Amino acid sequence: MVRVLPNNTEDHLGAAISALGSEGFAARFYEWLHRSYEIDNTTMVAYFQTRKPQVLFSQARVAAVHDKIESDYISGAYLLDPFHELHVARVPEGLYRLRDFAPDQFHRNEYFASYYRRTTLIDEIAYVAYPAEGVSVHVCLGRDASSGRMFSPRDVTTAQRLSVIACGLIRKQWEGLSSSGDYDDEALVERVRERLAERHGIKLSHRQSEVALLILRGHSSVSIGLRLDISPQTVKVFRKQLYRKCAISSQAELFSLVMPLLSI
Structure with a gap:
């Protein structure tokens, strides 16, 4: 008899696929990713061309991660965020690590000091996909004060390996989102x-x-x-x-x- 592993990532992937099109997808999707490599939190956000972003799903062990997301980030701070820059630049679909593309003084600027540092995030990666014209969905995955550790090279390698699957699921789940106009x-x-x-x-x-x-x-x-x-x-x-x-x-x-x- 084949022994079933307690951390069977394929089972969780199957559950996420089965949940496509439902409100339960995002939680199942995160559970699959979380079982594939260590993650402390997630923020799934849709960026549009001429209107504010929309938080699609969030989960964290530390409340501070999302404490100011609606009042500060969605209200306007997102326009200073390197992840929004990825949307504006329409980068190719895939996995991105904040430290690899953030501006050269990001960790010394006031956005970081006034907002980002308060989230306790110490490392962040994101799957970026385009489910509709003018829309990008970023599934941001972070390490924060709950673990106190950055993503390891092995974590990033695993995350990269799963990128094609993750982006495909993102496109399918949120293909109903729409945007108009052009970001300027x-x-x-x-x-x-x-x-x-x-x-x-x-x-x-x-x-x-x-x-x-x-x-x-x-x-x-x-x-x-x-x-x-x-x-x-x-x-x-x-x-x-x-x-x-x-x-x-x-x-x-x-x-x-x-x-x-x-x-x-």
Whole structure:
């Protein structure tokens, strides 16, 4: 008689497949992934073109992971998140690890200090798939304070090996989602510029507003220069002009000023 292993991942995969199209899919899907390699939490989120993201499912051992997700993240902070950048760039489907694509000063920026650090997340990977035109679904899987450990090379290898299956299931489950219009980062820059003028009487140029958002996303002067095709020294000039016009002296103050303006 064949002995059934207590951690039979194939059984959990079968349960997830059987649950496709139902409200119970996300929990079964996470259970399969959790049995395949160690995970502390998940946030399954859909990004759209011209409206706020939608949390499809979440689960965590530590309440702080999702404590501010609706009030802070969904309300506007997502526009500073590297994962949203993946949606904007429409990267190929697959597995992505935050530390591999985050801006060069992500762990030193105010978004990280004010929001991300409070989640207690110490490592994060995500399956990215496109179930419909203009929609990306990210199944984010994290390690947080409950384990205190990053994903091991073996974990990442296993996660990568399962990527084709995971992305296929994501596409099938959420194929009914829809989005309209096109995401326009230039429009976001203009919205921030206009709201600064309307609410605070601060008149920035379009380029100064661009630099402000890139600073808040965690880009260094060198990285901003590469993005905007200008020299790092020119970026520093724009930064000084920006801080002077806003009457601020730190990124924390810039974050507090701009964050309320991001909401659609």
